[in-house]
Amino acid sequence: xxxxxxxxxxxxxxxxxxxxxxxxxxxxxxxxxxxxxxxxxxxxxxxxxxxxxxxxxxxxxxxxxxxxxxxxxxxxxxxxxxxxxxxxxxxxxxxxxxxxxxxxxxxxxxxxxxxxxxxxxxxxxxxxxxxxxxxxxxxxxxxxx
Amino acid sequence: xxxxxxxxxxxxxxxxxxxxxxxxxxxxxxxxxxxxxxxxxxxxxxxxxxxxxxxxxxxxxxxxxxxxxxxxxxxxxxxxxxxxxxxxxxxxxxxxxxxxxxxxxxxxxxxxxxxxxxxxxxxxxxxxxxxxxxxxxxxxxxxxxxx
Numbered sequence: 001x002x003x004x005x006x007x008x009x010x011x012x013x014x015x016x017x018x019x020x021x022x023x024x025x026x027x028x029x030x031x032x033x034x035x036x037x038x039x040x041x042x043x044x045x046x047x048x049x050x051x052x053x054x055x056x057x058x059x060x061x062x063x064x065x066x067x068x069x070x071x072x073x074x075x076x077x078x079x080x081x082x083x084x085x086x087x088x089x090x091x092x093x094x095x096x097x098x099x100x101x102x103x104x105x106x107x108x109x110x111x112x113x114x115x116x117x118x119x120x121x122x123x124x125x126x127x128x129x130x131x132x133x134x135x136x137x138x139x140x141x142x143x144x145x
Numbered sequence: 146x147x148x149x150x151x152x153x154x155x156x157x158x159x160x161x162x163x164x165x166x167x168x169x170x171x172x173x174x175x176x177x178x179x180x181x182x183x184x185x186x187x188x189x190x191x192x193x194x195x196x197x198x199x200x201x202x203x204x205x206x207x208x209x210x211x212x213x214x215x216x217x218x219x220x221x222x223x224x225x226x227x228x229x230x231x232x233x234x235x236x237x238x239x240x241x242x243x244x245x246x247x248x249x250x251x252x253x254x255x256x257x258x259x260x261x262x263x264x265x266x267x268x269x270x271x272x273x274x275x276x277x278x279x280x281x282x283x284x285x286x287x288x289x290x291x292x
Contacts (some may be wrong), residue, residue: 034176038206071176078182
């Protein structure tokens with residue numbers, strides 16, 4: 001699924017419309033681990049009673065963890081480039097037991113002084129087909145222009 | 146009652162975060178990163194970095210320390226029980242590695258009311274010990290039933 005993005009295969013070129021996808025499966029303890037790692041201890045992410053008091057169906061995943069999952073699409077290419085810009089809208093709740101598919105497609109690119117910057121639309125979609133987050137990512141491939 | 150917008154423009158004291166190697170490893174593992182550049186010092190040095198590289202979303206770790214006081218500021222007046230993270234934007238500069246010291250300044254960018262909900266937008270600017278801007282962030286929080 002990363003094939004279309006791989007500069008080694010494409011000669012550094014990504015075509016608009018190229019798509020890619022990755023499955024991530026949050027488990028019961030993921031939000032606890034993320035709370036500790038990130039320092040975000042809002043109890044709606046770790047304690048069911050606190051989530052219920054806030055009117056939520058149960059603990060929900062941190063939005064920032066969902067955003068990080070979207071970023072995983074690009075992690076294998078860190079030796080060739082970096083995400084330079086990333087905007088995300090959180091459009092739905094991620095509950096324990098949900099199965100998320102993160103994916104996206106290339107929308108275009110531009111040459112910059114540092115290299116070619118590729119633009120992507122990305123999404124995190126749950127098992128019901130609902131987008132829980134959508135975003136735009138700019139990935140800069142070093143020295144590719 | 147309309148939302149109080151008096152805090153717009155308020156800026157908070159800078160906060161400095163010392164980036165540790167094990168914290169990068171812990172965070173990278175928690176978000177599912179597997180690239181050795183986040184875990185293996187030799188791999189990172191072999192790629193030309195001084196130490197293990199922070200994943201992009203590590204910006205939450207060094208940024209939140211500065212944005213936190215803004216979120217909790219009574220002048221801003223967020224009702225935490227009803228708060229949901231609505232949106233987030235980051236723009237990154239040079240990569241952050243273990244050993245860096247990142248200083249972040251946060252401010253209140255906007256407070257508004259839309260569709261019976263209150264929106265609170267915070268801005269953050271993070272610089273490393275060389276004065277390079279490593280990340281700017283826009284943090285949008287939504288408070289349900291705010292209006």
